[in-house]
Amino acid sequence: MTDFFLAWLTVLPGYVLPLLLASLGVVLSERAGVLNLCPEGFMAVGAMTGALICLAGQGPWLGVLGGTAAGLGLSAVFGLAVVVFRVEQTLAGLATVALGLGITGVLGRSHVQKPFDGVPRLSETSWGAELPRVLGQQTLMLPLALLLLLLVAWFLTRSAAGLRLRAVGEDPGAADVAGVDVQIVQLGAVLTSGAFGGLAGAYLSVASAHVWVEGMVAGRGWVVIALVIFARWRPLRCLAAALLFGGTEALMPRLQALGVDFPVYLGAMLPYVLTLAVLALTSTRRGARSGAPAALGLSYLRQDKH
Amino acid sequence: MHFPHPGPQEAPGRAPALLLRGIDKSFDGHRALDGAGFRLDWGEVHALVGENGAGKSTIMNVATAVYAADAGEVIVDGRDVPLRGPADAMAAGLGMVHQHFRLVGSFTVAENVALSLRGAGQKVSVAEAARLLAARAAELGFRIDPAARVDELSIAERQRAEILKVLLLGAGTLILDEPTAVLTADEAQALLTLVRQLARRGRAVVLITHKLREVAAYSDRITVMRQGRTVLDAAPAEGLAMDEVARLAVGEMPAAAPRIAARPGVPLLSIEGLSAHRGDGSRALDGLALELAEGEVLGIAGVGGNGQPELVDVLSGLRRPGGGTIRLGGADLLTASPAARRDAGLRVVPADRFDSAMAPGLSLAENLALTGVASGRFGGRWLVDRRKMRREAERLIADHEVRGGGPATPASLLSGGNAQKLLLAREVSDGARLLVAHSPSRGLDLRATRAVHGAIAEGVARGMACLLISEDLEEIMSLSTRVCVINNGRLSAPMPASEVTPERLGALLVGHA
Numbered sequence: 167m168t169d170f171f172l173a174w175l176t177v178l179p180g181y182v183l184p185l186l187l188a189s190l191g192v193v194l195s196e197r198a199g200v201l202n203l204c205p206e207g208f209m210a211v212g213a214m215t216g217a218l219i220c221l222a223g224q225g226p227w228l229g230v231l232g233g234t235a236a237g238l239g240l241s242a243v244f245g246l247a248v249v250v251f252r253v254e255q256t257l258a259g260l261a262t263v264a265l266g267l268g269i270t271g272v273l274g275r276s277h278v279q280k281p282f283d284g285v286p287r288l289s290e291t292s293w294g295a296e297l298p299r300v301l302g303q304q305t306l307m308l309p310l311a312l313l314l315l316l317l318v319a320w321f322l323t324r325s326a327a328g329l330r331l332r333a334v335g336e337d338p339g340a341a342d343v344a345g346v347d348v349q350i351v352q353l354g355a356v357l358t359s360g361a362f363g364g365l366a367g368a369y370l371s372v373a374s375a376h377v378w379v380e381g382m383v384a385g386r387g388w389v390v391i392a393l394v395i396f397a398r399w400r401p402l403r404c405l406a407a408a409l410l411f412g413g414t415e416a417l418m419p420r421l422q423a424l425g426v427d428f429p430v431y432l433g434a435m436l437p438y439v440l441t442l443a444v445l446a447l448t449s450t451r452r453g454a455r456s457g458a459p460a461a462l463g464l465s466y467l468r469q470d471k472h
Numbered sequence: 473m474h475f476p477h478p479g480p481q482e483a484p485g486r487a488p489a490l491l492l493r494g495i496d497k498s499f500d501g502h503r504a505l506d507g508a509g510f511r512l513d514w515g516e517v518h519a520l521v522g523e524n525g526a527g528k529s530t531i532m533n534v535a536t537a538v539y540a541a542d543a544g545e546v547i548v549d550g551r552d553v554p555l556r557g558p559a560d561a562m563a564a565g566l567g568m569v570h571q572h573f574r575l576v577g578s579f580t581v582a583e584n585v586a587l588s589l590r591g592a593g594q595k596v597s598v599a600e601a602a603r604l605l606a607a608r609a610a611e612l613g614f615r616i617d618p619a620a621r622v623d624e625l626s627i628a629e630r631q632r633a634e635i636l637k638v639l640l641l642g643a644g645t646l647i648l649d650e651p652t653a654v655l656t657a658d659e660a661q662a663l664l665t666l667v668r669q670l671a672r673r674g675r676a677v678v679l680i681t682h683k684l685r686e687v688a689a690y691s692d693r694i695t696v697m698r699q700g701r702t703v704l705d706a707a708p709a710e711g712l713a714m715d716e717v718a719r720l721a722v723g724e725m726p727a728a729a730p731r732i733a734a735r736p737g738v739p740l741l742s743i744e745g746l747s748a749h750r751g752d753g754s755r756a757l758d759g760l761a762l763e764l765a766e767g768e769v770l771g772i773a774g775v776g777g778n779g780q781p782e783l784v785d786v787l788s789g790l791r792r793p794g795g796g797t798i799r800l801g802g803a804d805l806l807t808a809s810p811a812a813r814r815d816a817g818l819r820v821v822p823a824d825r826f827d828s829a830m831a832p833g834l835s836l837a838e839n840l841a842l843t844g845v846a847s848g849r850f851g852g853r854w855l856v857d858r859r860k861m862r863r864e865a866e867r868l869i870a871d872h873e874v875r876g877g878g879p880a881t882p883a884s885l886l887s888g889g890n891a892q893k894l895l896l897a898r899e900v901s902d903g904a905r906l907l908v909a910h911s912p913s914r915g916l917d918l919r920a921t922r923a924v925h926g927a928i929a930e931g932v933a934r935g936m937a938c939l940l941i942s943e944d945l946e947e948i949m950s951l952s953t954r955v956c957v958i959n960n961g962r963l964s965a966p967m968p969a970s971e972v973t974p975e976r977l978g979a980l981l982v983g984h985a
């Protein structure tokens with residue numbers, strides 16, 4: 167039993183961290199009022215770019231950085247569309263995903279299934295050889311992701327810029343009158359969400375699989391969107407939600423390895439069913455708020471009557 | 473309450489604090505400003521008056537760059553640098569109390585203040601903002617909890633928050649857009665005295681108000697606007713008759729509704745031991761009890777934030793009461809659905825019309841029909857009779873003199889006064905037995921106020937009962953047959969209107985507070 171548990175714990179970060187990283191980005195963008203359906207696209211370009219850089223022999227950390235930059239680049243397109251040109255945010259988000267998937271299909275085709283050296287596990291480093299297996303199998307991405315989580319949580323609740331960002335997402339008119347530049351804040355939030363999405367994608371290829379295949383994001387980006395709703399747009403709750411979702415997902419291969427006869431499709435459903443159940447339970451609590459930013463998805467025009 | 477004051481201390485040769493010339497502004501083809509002008513000098517309190525929809529808020533929103541004018545020039549303190557947005561206006565020393573408060577609902581009052589102070593370049597934390605806020609509030613005798621979420625505050629509390637926020641900015645030029653609409657007489661006096669002191673020390677203040685008594689008592693100069701034009705330009709207040717100002721502002725006034733005579737009819741409403749809690753768990757209503765008979769108007773006066781919105785919500789069925797009884801003509805309504813209450817003849821006009829009474833995006837005809845569709849007044853079970861809706865809307869719009877649109881106009885485009893007339897037209901029209909009205913003349917010009925009061929008086933003459941909840945003593949005294957005071961969720965013993973004087977009521981208000 168402890169073996170089983172340790173094995174589960176060892177693979178857990180691989181399932182949880184990409185969800186966590188991408189959802190932090192979505193939280194930032196949506197707390198600034200920009201509905202963000204893009205993570206599937208951000209993660210796709212991030213994963214591919216990271217892999218291409220590694221395959222070009224530039225080393226894994228440059229790959230991670232490149233993946234992050236790729237997500238940021240794609241989010242610039244999205245940000246331009248929704249913030250500057252006020253394109254409807256749902257449509258723009260879906261288009262951005264399609265664009266991201268399209269780019270990876272075209273540019274990455276000839277690099278499919280080629281393994282490379284990704285981010286080293288801690289046990290492979292000169293100083294980490296003695297670590298217990300649960301830790302030794304992890305990469306530096308684990309502390310990095312947790313650090314980013316704390317940073318985002320601190321930023322939103324404690325910093326002045328976070329106050330401005332939340333004001334924009336709740337009531338852009340009031341924020342505007344308070345001297346906040348609504349467009350700059352939203353653009354900044356969208357770009358950051360792209361960087362987080364790209365980083366999450368790079369994690370998949372460079373830190374986890376050490377290979378790139380088309381479609382390797384496999385719907386995680388959509389899960390992230392649900393996860394943020396589940397977490398009520400709070401960073402720390404995103405971790406809880408990612409653990410719940412990623413944790414059940416990580417259980418399946420372990421159970422199969424144990425030889426438990428469990429229908430595969432039922433198993434693939436389990437994380438969703440569980441998430442739904444928890445969501446239903448927590449929202450029946452009295453006085454529970456959905457937590458959605460009040461101006462989410464609305465594009466702000468100063469002249470409009472409020 | 474007119475005390476002599478020295479005239480504005482103009483620094484000779486100094487450029488005006490604010491100068492607007494030839495401003496045009498249209499919204500979707502509707503001309504809100506038509507060559508309007510405004511001149512504000514340093515050291516003065518300048519009243520800006522005019523009927524609902526005259527363009528007062530619009531011209532001040534142009535001044536603070538919330539709106540961009542179609543034509544004309546805005547010169548702040550003699551500097552002809554165009555303002556590109558509210559941030560620029562703030563940097564140029566303009567601070568505005570908006571009529572439709574610009575507060576972030578999910579933030580606390582202190583967070584809102586911190587946000588705007590930081591926007592003005594002052595590096596304050598939320599905790600510091602809370603301290604500043606509490607100090608300023610104490611100075612003015614405003615009750616406010618810096619840690620309360622704005623969306624859980626009553627309108628009166630939000631008004632105080634919006635005012636304190638702008639005062640703390642320390643702007644050189646203050647623009648107050650109907651700051652006293654839901655304040656009690658004492659609060660209004662404290663605020664207006666303060667801004668006049670600020671003006672005496674050299675700042676400049678614009679005061680937009682429908683209350684001519686405030687204009688007479690506190691302003692140095694008066695500008696009157698009408699239908700987007702300036703019809704009286706910065707006239708000295710000294711020696712100007714308020715009747716003349718009123719005539720310029722709203723044209724000929726309809727006669728005031730005659731006082732409603734107290735003729736106790738059949739008992740209708742009986743409330744006992746009613747309790748309710750706010751969102752944060754604090755007690756809003758505490759064993760409230762009252763009796764009301766047909767043809768009676770019970771006025772409930774009180775400082776805003778003493779349980780008024782909660783009482784309205786409990787009566788309309790939007791808030792679950794903690795306990796007690798509500799009986800209307802024998803029917804028990806304590807836990808009845810809003811629809812059942814409506815069937816029983818209960819009608820509600822809440823303080824914020826677009827919050828739960830009307831849908832801003834729907835047309836006037838749809839808004840008027842909204843409450844009649846379920847009962848089948850506009851067609852059968854599946855389809856609505858749009859022609860009937862239209863005819864009915866045309867009739868009500870004409871009867872109640874709703875201006876600014878036809879049956880197909882979206883309600884959001886109406887001015888406040890006209891939106892309120894529309895709502896009353898719907899609520900007192902058919903089968904109304906009890907009208908619960910919360911600050912029904914909030915923000916309305918003199919003529920609209922009279923029209924609204926007239927509509928209520930007319931309903932009462934037909935035998936309707938009315939529960940009138942208002943912070944405005946004048947409104948309470950002009951309509952009520954009996955008056956009581958709400959304090960911390962409890963009512964004082966009602967007294968007949970004939971025995972009520974402003975002094976007695978004022979004493980009751982502060983005596984408890």
Ligand SMILES: Nc1ncnc2c1ncn2[C@@H]1O[C@H](COP(=O)(O)OP(=O)(O)OP(=O)(O)O)[C@@H](O)[C@H]1O
Nearest residue numbers: 470471499504524525526527528529530885887888
């Ligand atoms: N953002 C907007 N979009 C469309 N129409 C508007 C807008 N703001 C104002 N209007 C219209 O412009 C006209 C002038 O409105 P404004 O709010 O300036 O009047 P006001 O004098 O302040 O009236 P009140 O006393 O009711 O506050 C009205 O007809 C109003 O409906």
Ligand SMILES: [Mg+2]
Nearest residue numbers: 528529530571
């Ligand atoms: Mg106005």
